[in-house]
Amino acid sequence: MNRTLPVWLTKRVPSPDTVREVQGMMRDAKLNTVCESARCPNLGECWSKKTATFMILGDTCTRSCGFCAIKVGKPDAVDTHEPQRVAETARSMGLKHIVVTSVARDELEDEGAEQFAQTIRALRAEIPNAIVEVLTPDFKGKRWCIKIVVDAEPDIYNHNIETVERLTPEVRVGARYRRTLQLLQTVKQIDSKVYTKSGIMLGLGETKGEIVTTLQDLRSAGVDAITIGQYLRPTTRHLEVREYIHPDVFDEYRRLGEEMGFLFVASGPFIRSSYNAIDFSKKILADRLASVG
Numbered sequence: 001m002n003r004t005l006p007v008w009l010t011k012r013v014p015s016p017d018t019v020r021e022v023q024g025m026m027r028d029a030k031l032n033t034v035c036e037s038a039r040c041p042n043l044g045e046c047w048s049k050k051t052a053t054f055m056i057l058g059d060t061c062t063r064s065c066g067f068c069a070i071k072v073g074k075p076d077a078v079d080t081h082e083p084q085r086v087a088e089t090a091r092s093m094g095l096k097h098i099v100v101t102s103v104a105r106d107e108l109e110d111e112g113a114e115q116f117a118q119t120i121r122a123l124r125a126e127i128p129n130a131i132v133e134v135l136t137p138d139f140k141g142k143r144w145c146i147k148i149v150v151d152a153e154p155d156i157y158n159h160n161i162e163t164v165e166r167l168t169p170e171v172r173v174g175a176r177y178r179r180t181l182q183l184l185q186t187v188k189q190i191d192s193k194v195y196t197k198s199g200i201m202l203g204l205g206e207t208k209g210e211i212v213t214t215l216q217d218l219r220s221a222g223v224d225a226i227t228i229g230q231y232l233r234p235t236t237r238h239l240e241v242r243e244y245i246h247p248d249v250f251d252e253y254r255r256l257g258e259e260m261g262f263l264f265v266a267s268g269p270f271i272r273s274s275y276n277a278i279d280f281s282k283k284i285l286a287d288r289l290a291s292v293g
């Protein structure tokens with residue numbers, strides 16, 4: 001694979017002052033973001049607009065997915081004060097749509113579900129009416145863990161399928177394609193008012209037909225919103241990029257997703273689960289968003 005990035009994957013350099021400001025807020029509050037931990041290519045852009053995605057339950061993951069740059073190892077004990085610090089920092093940043101994700105915590109009995117629930121509650125108390133989106137691990141498919149999170153009433157429950165069924169064992173260590181679909185279905189079964197969302201990365205060697213099947217599977221699982229982006233290799237230790245997908249092809253998938261009936265489709269080379277996540281809220285929860293102080 002040619003290592004030179006195509007022109008559509010070059011990014012404008014952001015304003016360093018605002019980026020440093022967000023970084024300072026996270027350091028002061030001893031919080032982690034997936035933006036930094038996963039080496040997201042949008043960090044400069046998002047942080048210069050003062051948006052970031054909180055990553056709870058520490059900075060160390062118990063899985064080692066082939067695409068992900070997050071540190072792997074034995075995590076620290078759960079910090080029970082973390083939910084309140086997330087809420088206070090989100091308020092200081094002026095966020096109206098807050099995205100909270102986490103590392104996988106396979107060693108915990110509840111897989112970290114209670115920490116998600118506490119974070120949702122802290123955000124509700126700190127920023128009434130704000131839109132809360134969670135992006136959870138698969139909790140090994142445990143229904144009672146999914147229920148803990150759904151019962152805390154997030155507005156949007158996101159869980160990424162990441163890739164097509166054939167490539168899942170290679171790309172997502174410990175995860176299963178069908179279990180992801182089941183999780184997304186379970187969220188709707190527990191509370192049909194919660195919007196569900198999922199995301200897929202392209203460029204890992206999947207075929208067009210497999211992508212279409214994955215989108216159909218997600219729609220059949222009742223998923224409301226999808227994000228489709230280009231996989232970029234974080235380091236040479238990670239899976240290789242097999243293909244750089246042209247922006248026109250991303251547009252085709254967006255149109256296809258819309259035709260399939262998804263309420264919201266974001267598709268483009270730099271799309272990530274949480275990139276401009278507020279755009280989905282603007283579409284489905286505009287009144288609530290306008291009422292956030």
Ligand code: SF4
Pocket residue numbers: 034035036040041042043044046047051052053272273274275276
């Ligand atoms: S796209 Fe998401 S993870 Fe990446 S910098 Fe923006 S908010 Fe952070």
